[in-house]
Amino acid sequence: MGSMKIVYKPKFSFWPFLIHTIIISFTSYLINILLVYIKLSNNELGLIFSLIALIIFDIVSLFLIIIYPTMRYELRQKELYLICGPFKDIIEYENILKISKTNLKYDLSSSGWKIPGYALFNIYYRDRKWVKMYSTRLLKDIIIIETINKKLYGLSPKEEMDFIKDLEKKLKNKNL
Amino acid sequence: MNIIIWSIISTILSLLLLLFIKDIDKNINLKTKIFTILISLSLCPVVNIYIKRPIFYFIENFFNISNELKNAPFIYIIIIPIIVSITEETIKIFPIIFKIINKYRNEKNSFFSLGFIVGLGFGIGEIWYLAFNFIEYSKKYSFFELSGFGSERLFATFLHGFMTSLLFYGISINKGLNYFLFVIFIHTIIDLPPAFYQAGYLPIYATYLFIVIFLFIIIKPYHKIIEHLRNESLEINEEKIFFKR
Numbered sequence: 001m002g003s004m005k006i007v008y009k010p011k012f013s014f015w016p017f018l019i020h021t022i023i024i025s026f027t028s029y030l031i032n033i034l035l036v037y038i039k040l041s042n043n044e045l046g047l048i049f050s051l052i053a054l055i056i057f058d059i060v061s062l063f064l065i066i067i068y069p070t071m072r073y074e075l076r077q078k079e080l081y082l083i084c085g086p087f088k089d090i091i092e093y094e095n096i097l098k099i100s101k102t103n104l105k106y107d108l109s110s111s112g113w114k115i116p117g118y119a120l121f122n123i124y125y126r127d128r129k130w131v132k133m134y135s136t137r138l139l140k141d142i143i144i145i146e147t148i149n150k151k152l153y154g155l156s157p158k159e160e161m162d163f164i165k166d167l168e169k170k171l172k173n174k175n176l
Numbered sequence: 177m178n179i180i181i182w183s184i185i186s187t188i189l190s191l192l193l194l195l196f197i198k199d200i201d202k203n204i205n206l207k208t209k210i211f212t213i214l215i216s217l218s219l220c221p222v223v224n225i226y227i228k229r230p231i232f233y234f235i236e237n238f239f240n241i242s243n244e245l246k247n248a249p250f251i252y253i254i255i256i257p258i259i260v261s262i263t264e265e266t267i268k269i270f271p272i273i274f275k276i277i278n279k280y281r282n283e284k285n286s287f288f289s290l291g292f293i294v295g296l297g298f299g300i301g302e303i304w305y306l307a308f309n310f311i312e313y314s315k316k317y318s319f320f321e322l323s324g325f326g327s328e329r330l331f332a333t334f335l336h337g338f339m340t341s342l343l344f345y346g347i348s349i350n351k352g353l354n355y356f357l358f359v360i361f362i363h364t365i366i367d368l369p370p371a372f373y374q375a376g377y378l379p380i381y382a383t384y385l386f387i388v389i390f391l392f393i394i395i396k397p398y399h400k401i402i403e404h405l406r407n408e409s410l411e412i413n414e415e416k417i418f419f420k421r
Binding site for chain 2: 046
């Protein structure tokens with residue numbers, strides 16, 4: 001039974017689907033216009049750069065919304081898996097120092113993908129510094145897992161209390 | 177009309193830049209912030225009409241230099257950004273004469289924030305000053321073609337906020353002159369590529385690329401300063417602990 005795992009999903013929000021649809025539609029529209037302008041301007045280099053940047057942004061947006069529903073947290077035998085599409089973080093139970101729930105403070109200058117209802121990758125928050133997010137909430141009621149190497153992970157499981165209870169069971173089972 | 181729409185977009189996005197300095201200081205009330213931004217809005221038109229324009233008019237007439245940069249000597253193309261930097265950075269100090277702003281002079285967090293607000297106000301004033309100056313000229317361009325104006329103005333407004341916050345920070349720690357010279361240097365560096373573009377030495381995308389690269393270079397150290405100042409006044413939200421080792 002070594003591969004037994006308990007899977008928790010976050011509560012998916014409607015907002016990322018709407019926001020991504022708007023972003024993808026708008027960038028696709030701009031791409032079409034740019035193609036016309038590039039033709040008219042005899043392949044001006046600046047416009048070609050803009051076109052490439054827009055296409056990359058369009059593809060990234062599409063990719064991120066495709067992987068959004070795959071976000072999940074897996075409690076396995078020895079580790080907690082945080083998964084979203086091809087992105088994965090593994091936290092060994094023995095490395096967990098603290099589990100808490102808090103509201104985070106937004107920072108405009110941060111990197112990462114952060115829109116209402118979708119927070120992914122390393123995101124800088126004013127109060128907690130860098131937090132690796134696998135969450136369908138950006139700021140409110142985030143479960144923070146702190147590890148012994150001072151890394152922070154942000155989660156938002158749908159069945160929050162069940163997730164915490166199961167995680168605590170795993171931590172106790174390890175007798176740490 | 178398209179340039180007005182882009183100006184409105186840039187202004188709204190510029191105001192969102194205030195989120196950068198959120199939580200740095202809680203002493204400054206909303207009234208002071210609104211007053212600071214309103215006063216700063218007038219700085220750009222004032223410096224352009226009453227200071228820069230007469231200076232350039234004098235230089236061009238005295239030395240018989242063409243006001244078309246494409247026909248101007250190379251040295252003049254370098255002098256322009258220096259004059260622009262000195263005059264603009266000097267006028268940005270002007271709001272300090274108001275007691276409502278000056279009373280924070282010895283508080284570095286507050287003064288840094290107020291400096292950012294002054295720079296932002298200056299930048300927004302510049303958006304509208306340029307928009308009204310180019311309103312006739314811009315009519316031949318489509319909304320899409322003017323997107324460069326919108327994004328370039330947003331970058332410029334951020335850079336004004338960046339430079340003025342450093343300047344005010346310097347004043348608050350009694351190193352005003354050092355920071356003033358540093359800010360003038362930075363401002364000159366930023367303004368050189370657009371001047372070269374207008375003179376026909378650089379293509380537009382190279383100018384734009386320079387500004388983007390410059391932003392990438394400064395954002396990290398600037399963020400460090402903001403983080404340092406914020407740590408002094410930040411309150412951390414309460415947390416509910418489920419497990420602690």
